[in-house]
Amino acid sequence: MNSLKEEVLKANIFLWKNNLVYGTQGNVSGIDNEKKIIYIKPSGIPYEELTESKIVGIDLNGIVIEGNLKPSVDTPHHLYIYKNIKEAKGICHTHSKFICVFSVLGISIPVITTAHADVFGKEIPVSKYVDNRGDNIGREILKVYEKTQSPVIILRNHGLFCFGDSPEKASFYALISEYFAEIFYYTLIAEKILNKKIKQLPKKEIKKWYNRYHSDRYGQKK
């Protein structure tokens, strides 16, 4: 079993290897609720220079308790989400390309493929635009989550925030959301060219795929 710190490092590198982050932007964190510690990417450090010792450990108030570097500037948003959404054990933030297209347009991503139905079982919603002061981002994420129960939220004119039961899950959600956004983007273009009409999968079908994927019928025995 990897340590949480190692998991957070791996999840950050995963974003970079999958071209979901550019420069030093984006970040993943993970929380250990028993030890009351959160590990997060350091601020302004390129992904290719990330090592386990550079991952910053902070307490639940954001005070650095492990490491010598400053934590990500997005730390307040991560703290707010951990404080208010108990399901969040890992959080990921990216500005990936196709997600950003829809964040600018303010269009949520509908369930048009069974793969999307499998993983999320619902559309990926878009929040209102908020600036990065105080708890503005955290509060907006919570508001959209309470309304939609979606662990993946497009932040208007910004990017993606998502969370899961581990840093690995959160970074996977960022990858698969980008893939669904890309498919939707090309489908929208093809819809215009071919004069077709995109339809979301029927609710009953979405539920069926989602339930199978989230049952023990999918994957290997644990």
Ligand SMILES: [Zn+2]
């Ligand atoms: Zn951002």
